[in-house]
Structures are given as structure tokens and as C-alpha cells.
Amino acid sequence: MSDEWLECIGCHARYRVDQIRNGCDCGNLLSLERPKEALSALAPALFDARLGRRDPLSRSGVWRFREGVLNLQEGQIVCHPEGGTHLYRRLALSQWAGIDDLDFKHEGENPTGSFKDRGMTVAVSQAVRLGTKAVACASTGNTSSSLAAYAAQAKRRAIVLVPSGKISMSKMSQALAYGARCLKVDGDFDVAMSLVRQLCEHLGIYLVNSVNPFRIEGQKTIAWEILQDLDWHPPDWIVLPAGNLGNTSALGKALREAFEAGWIAKLPRLAAVQAATANPFFQSYRAGFATRPKVKAETIATAIRIGNPVSFEKAKAEILSTRGVVTEVTDAEILLAKREVDRAGLGCEPASACSLAGAKKLRAEGIIKPQERVVCVLTGHLLKDPEAVLQAAPGLEDARDQIVEVGSTLAEVEAALEGCL
Numbered sequence: 001m002s003d004e005w006l007e008c009i010g011c012h013a014r015y016r017v018d019q020i021r022n023g024c025d026c027g028n029l030l031s032l033e034r035p036k037e038a039l040s041a042l043a044p045a046l047f048d049a050r051l052g053r054r055d056p057l058s059r060s061g062v063w064r065f066r067e068g069v070l071n072l073q074e075g076q077i078v079c080h081p082e083g084g085t086h087l088y089r090r091l092a093l094s095q096w097a098g099i100d101d102l103d104f105k106h107e108g109e110n111p112t113g114s115f116k117d118r119g120m121t122v123a124v125s126q127a128v129r130l131g132t133k134a135v136a137c138a139s140t141g142n143t144s145s146s147l148a149a150y151a152a153q154a155k156r157r158a159i160v161l162v163p164s165g166k167i168s169m170s171k172m173s174q175a176l177a178y179g180a181r182c183l184k185v186d187g188d189f190d191v192a193m194s195l196v197r198q199l200c201e202h203l204g205i206y207l208v209n210s211v212n213p214f215r216i217e218g219q220k221t222i223a224w225e226i227l228q229d230l231d232w233h234p235p236d237w238i239v240l241p242a243g244n245l246g247n248t249s250a251l252g253k254a255l256r257e258a259f260e261a262g263w264i265a266k267l268p269r270l271a272a273v274q275a276a277t278a279n280p281f282f283q284s285y286r287a288g289f290a291t292r293p294k295v296k297a298e299t300i301a302t303a304i305r306i307g308n309p310v311s312f313e314k315a316k317a318e319i320l321s322t323r324g325v326v327t328e329v330t331d332a333e334i335l336l337a338k339r340e341v342d343r344a345g346l347g348c349e350p351a352s353a354c355s356l357a358g359a360k361k362l363r364a365e366g367i368i369k370p371q372e373r374v375v376c377v378l379t380g381h382l383l384k385d386p387e388a389v390l391q392a393a394p395g396l397e398d399a400r401d402q403i404v405e406v407g408s409t410l411a412e413v414e415a416a417l418e419g420c421l
């Protein structure tokens with residue numbers, strides 16, 4: 001029997017970890033917890049030592065931190081490996097945002113191209129431990145790609161519910177390639193989410209949306225890996241896009257736990273960035289969290305096109321516990337920031353560019369101070385949404401203008417490059 005338990009974030013009821021549970025009886029979300037000493041007994045040196053090892057679990061940027069993620073027997077762990085993403089610094093982007101000390105954690109480098117793999121390796125491992133045959137989620141795209149890949153590896157049936165006509169075909173094709181059954185739901189993400197909850201309840205299928213506390217445990221390692229990348233000298237800020245708010249919850253929990261365990265001497269602040277046309281969390285924050293609005297979400301950043309975020313309560317608690325902030329950026333600002341990230345040679349999908357757009361805005365507003373150290377999380381890969389590349393931001397030329405039809409003679413090719421060299 002492990003010393004971990006599931007705890008309700010509302011009434012604090014506790015449940016065993018080896019039972020299927022999608023929430024507390026009182027209706028609130030569950031969180032995976034362990035005694036405080038479990039983490040304070042560990043030192044960063046343990047995680048650093050694993051960096052040099054060759055076994056898959058040490059190679060994984062998730063399971064390298066396994067004592068703080070989930071206690072499982074090695075045979076139960078479904079590991080790709082994942083994580084181990086890089087931290088980048090680009091002068092052009094620092095200048096653009098007006099922040100000298102600015103790094104980018106590129107989570108698009110995960111096996112299926114987004115940070116969702118960090119949560120999915122843990123949730124699917126838990127499904128194996130529980131002995132469930134099928135796993136399901138509702139998704140705007142990246143969660144389903146990730147679920148499908150891990151389910152394939154674990155030989156479990158993957159079922160994904162996607163909002164019809166509202167997701168990137170490149171993401172859906174990934175889930176299809178890995179063999180998932182895809183149900184296109186006549187409705188938006190929030191409709192798909194409510195359906196999948198009922199479906200899992202009825203058929204005993206394991207639900208791996210971010211209501212699943214095991215996913216949150218895996219996603220915590222984005223923050224822990226950033227701290228490790230920075231040799232455990234914490235940044236002042238971690239900036240990330242915010243949609244369903246699972247990741248905001250995860251990063252906040254990770255920072256809090258690292259601080260309480262004594263792994264870092266200072267608690268970084270979280271900055272959650274929403275799209276202005278999908279901004280229920282921002283609206284609530286602006287009202288001092290006195291309200292919990294639902295909105296009809298519409299943004300080019302499909303990964304955060306969410307009007308009623310599932311992890312609202314957890315994320316709110318983590319914004320408060322890290323003295324964090326929530327901001328919003330317009331689709332035009334997202335496209336401008338994405339273009340900067342792309343042109344710096346890094347590249348990301350639209351939702352990911354929220355972190356740079358948000359950091360620039362917070363710096364301009366003086367919330368981020370000139371000398372502060374900032375890490376932006378780039379959540380997904382450029383190729384997740386190739387159509388977005390062709391969507392020009394206002395005032396910028398269309399990327400399609402870079403394509404020039406030429407004949408087959410050298411003279412024609414040279415003429416086409418005039419003014420270009």
C-alpha cells in the first residue's frame with residue numbers, strides 16, 4: 001500500500017489511489033497528495049544524478065521525479081520516455097518582449113508534440129494499475145493525440161470525443177494514426193466534456209481529462225524540469241497559456257511543493273494567459289475571483305478555446321498561492337507573438353504564443369519588472385496547426401507571399417530572388 005491518497009479540494013475527504021474515482025462525492029475535484037516529508041526527504045541532487053543515467057525512467061522528464069509524481073511498480077509504468085525538453089534563450093525574443101532574462105521551455109518537443117504527454121504517461125500508467133481496458137477524453141486535439149499514443153503503447157482502447165469542425169485536422173489525424181476511436185460531437189468542447197464524463201460514469205471507462213488528478217501530477221514536472229534546467233535557481237515568473245486550467249493548477253502545485261520541500265529558496269509567481277475571446281478565468285480574476293463566468297469561447301488558439309474551464313477551482317487556488325496574475329491577449333497579439341517565436345527558429349502552435357504575448361504585455365504594464373527572470377512555456381509544436389501559419393496577423397504580410405512560382409531556368413530562379421539576398 002502506498003502512502004499517497006486522493007483528497008477533495010473542497011471538503012478534504014480522502015479516497016484510496018487504487019480505485020476509479022473521477023471526483024469527490026461532493027462534486028469537487030480530487031488532488032493526489034502525499035505526506036509533506038515525502039518530498040522534503042528528497043534533494044534535487046537525486047534528480048540531478050538521474051540525468052546521467054540511461055534507463056528509460058531516468059531518461060523521462062516525468063519519471064525522473066517519480067517520488068513526487070506517483071508511486072508505481074516499474075512494470076506498471078507506461079513511459080515513452082517523455083519530457084526532457086529544452087530551455088531556449090533568443091536575443092530577438094528578449095528584445096521584442098522587453099525582458100532581458102527570458103527563457104522558453106519548449107514542450108512541443110514531447111513525443112506527440114505537446115506537454116499533454118507528461119500528464120498522459122501518468123494517467124495511462126494509472127489505468128494499467130487499475131486494470132481498465134479503455135480510456136477516454138474530450139479534447140480540442142492535443143489531449144486526444146497524446147491519449148491515443150499512450151493507449152496504443154499500453155494496448156488499451158482509446159476513445160476521444162472532439163467538437164465537430166472546430167479542431168485542427170493535423171491533431172485529429174495523429175489520434176487516428178495511433179488507432180483511437182474518434183467521436184465528433186455536435187457541439188463545442190464544453191458539450192464534449194460533459195458527454196465524456198457521463199459516458200465514463202456509465203460504462204466504467206477511465207476518464208483522462210485534466211479532471212484526472214494523475215495527469216496533474218505528471219504535468220507538474222514541467223515546472224520541476226524548468227527548475228532543474230536552471231540549476232534550482234528559480235525564476236521570478238513562469239508564464240503559460242491557460243485554457244481548461246489543468247496546467248495552471250499543475251505548475252502552481254509543483255512550485256508550491258518544490259518550495260515547501262526546500263528544493264528552491266524562493267517561490268516563483270505564475271502568470272496565466274488567456275485569449276481575450278476565451279477568457280472566463282481572466283474575467284473572474286479581474287473581479288477578485290468573486291464570480292465564475294462561463295463564456296462562448298472563440299479564438300484562433302484552438303488549444304485554449306474553452307469557455308467553462310474544468311480546473312477552475314484548483315487554478316484559482318494556485319494563482320493565489322503563488323501571488324500569480326492572470327491576463328488576456330487578443331488573437332492579433334497571439335499571431336504577432338507566434339510569428340516572433342516562429343521567426344526566431346523555435347516555432348510553436350498559436351495557443352503557445354500566448355505566453356510570449358502575455359509576458360510582453362505584463363512587462364509593458366510594469367507587472368513584470370525590468371530585471372526579473374522569466375520563463376515562458378511553449379506548450380505545443382509548430383506543426384500542430386499548420387493552417388495558422390497562413391493566417392496573417394494584421395499589418396503583416398501573408399506567409400503565402402513567400403511562395404513564388406518559377407520556371408525551370410536559372411535566369412527565372414535568379415529573377416525570383418531579386419531583392420531577397
Ligand SMILES: *Cc1c(COP(=O)(O)O)cnc(C)c1O
Binds near residue numbers: 245246248380
Ligand atoms: C492543452 C493545451 C493548453 C492549455 O492547457 P490547459 O491545461 O487546458 O489550461 C495550451 N496549449 C496547448 C498547446 C495545449 O495542448
Ligand SMILES: [Zn+2]
Binds near residue numbers: 009012024026
Ligand atoms: Zn468533497
